[in-house]
Amino acid sequence: MPIRKDQLMKEVYLKAIRTNLMHLDMPRISDMAEEVKKYMEHSPLKNSHFFYEIILNSNHRHSKKGFKKPVVGYFCNLIPEEIIYAAGCLPVRLCSQNDTYAKIGEEFFPADMCPVIKSACGAISTRHYENIDFVIVPAACDGKTKLAEMLVPFKEIYFLDLPKDSDYLKSAGIWTGEYAKFLGFIKNRYDRRITRKDLIDACTLTNRRTNIFREIYEFRALHPGIINAFDYFTMTSTSFISDAGFWSEHSEKLYDEAKKLSSHNHSDFKGKRILLSGSSIIFPNYKVLDVLDELGCDIGGDTQCSAYGRLYDPVEIDEETEEGILRALSLKYVAASMCPCFLGIDKFIDRILDLIETYKFDGVIYNNLRLCQVFEIQGSLLKHVLREKEIPFLFIKTDLGKEDTGQLKTRIEAFLEILK
């Protein structure tokens, strides 16, 4: 449902924000250019450069110029991008992990809040996403729910309400209904007819992306050290802001190059292979990746909602009616979701155990972003299960700042030392 704009709230907010903004240094992506170039040079793959360049140019990409299609922003991996594509728009996922933006977010919102929410607030309130027409916020965690209200002064907001039970049989009807309402909204918003064919075409588009992602995921798990973790998470991070077709095309090229490289020289990778779980990893929050890389260890697989959780599941349409397509979408996004905001921890634990069984990882590192309660609870439950199964497990709690890098390094290094 669209959230009503309250004029008074808007005025009060904007007044407070304007006072503070006068004293702020706006973060620029160019400040991070050096870091991006470092990762680019570190990569053995020429085709990875394309993805780093998307980041280098992303300031430009977010300005109003140069966009033919309307741009629609959204949060979380619960919003069907396919509906947005079918409406002739470009979906852009706004989940952000930029420490500078998080610090700006803190100026307007409580400091003891999840850094992803603060970062998103900071980015939107400083007009980083000027080109976006409206933003869809799902009822995932409490922070996201309130985010919908907090962003009202800046953007037109559509709130997607979802029940907490992720059981398909109980909730599929409600999900499909919510998606249908959203479809109705976007049709009206842009005064567009969306046919079944438009929806099916959009599903074909995202399924192409899923197919290449699955190939890459498996390839990385079996051939460590070729597509490194920086390349991988840069690919997944740029999928937030890139057209799915365009992204797939370049990912396919990267995959071909990686395959060739692995057939020429057998990987001499000797380090440990880790399954990374927990909170999402989005550029530029690569602190954990930096530490793991320095210690000669590869993230062979992940369950992050910014990577595996976002790109692994396809849309599988049984029945080509509008309702059938929407149901298939809700299966992809909500039923398959491992988001700890919903009931369904078994689903998450089964997937973790399955990934360890399939790819024989040496251990699991659970990365918990400080102040995210649901992820912390999920991690502590996982810990008990893995302990029982004698699978090495490390729980780390950190945030977007870099001040705890040293402590993090000691923990991770000690964990690698105890792996057999």
Place this chain on the structure above:
Amino acid sequence: MANKAKITAGIDIGSVATKCVLVKEARVIASNLGKTGFDVEKSTIDIFYDTLKKAKISKSKIGTVVSTGYGRRTFKEADRTITEVSAAGYGAYILTGRKNCLVIDVGGQDTKIININKTGRITDFLMNDKCAAGTGRFLELMVDVLETDLEGLSNLALKSRKPVTINSTCSVFAESEAVSLIAHSVKREDIAAGLFDAIATRINNMIKQAHSSNPIVFSGGGAKSSALKKSLERITKREITILDNPQFVAAYGAALLDSGSLPRTS
């Protein structure tokens, strides 16, 4: 040559103190301790060569040098480095006579809980993060407030009959709480005992998270305080053994990690 390979040096560069031990056939032949100080590199070199001097051994007689602790990478003469978790864990394992144990290591700026199984493998570990509550730093601050030293603080606490409850777990807030208790004429020994209870409560939370019934052993600079041991025993309701020369456990473990007697090597 054969003789040369038998002596190894373990150097534990902690946030407060740097500890060095020379080990021959699993026995300590010399040990030395000094302040880490501002210039970590220099103080480490000084302490290392002082130890050699003490043992009347030249550098060429040392087979390998293993460094550990937060400054482990700053010591250029080290042949290899190991984290303080592995070092303290292994040191404690050998000192307990190769038995499974749960190690509490209270250092200057971190407290570690390390669970070790029968084979000497670390199965789990926990460290305090981002906060000095429950570490040696907490006690150092309190020593200043009560105008004594660590031993004095410990002795004071042991005399207390009625420890006060310190509500703050934050070191800085606990310090101001202690100051205000002094102003209210609460006995120094009761404040001291309250402070040890506060840190022990904090450590007990970490022990509980380890879910281990292994016998508890105590190491690190914090283990020099018998009052802390007493508080920990009372709060955990478990028996706690202080290891011999507790401050040197990690340095000893580091030296042994290269002696070839390891069940595992990295």
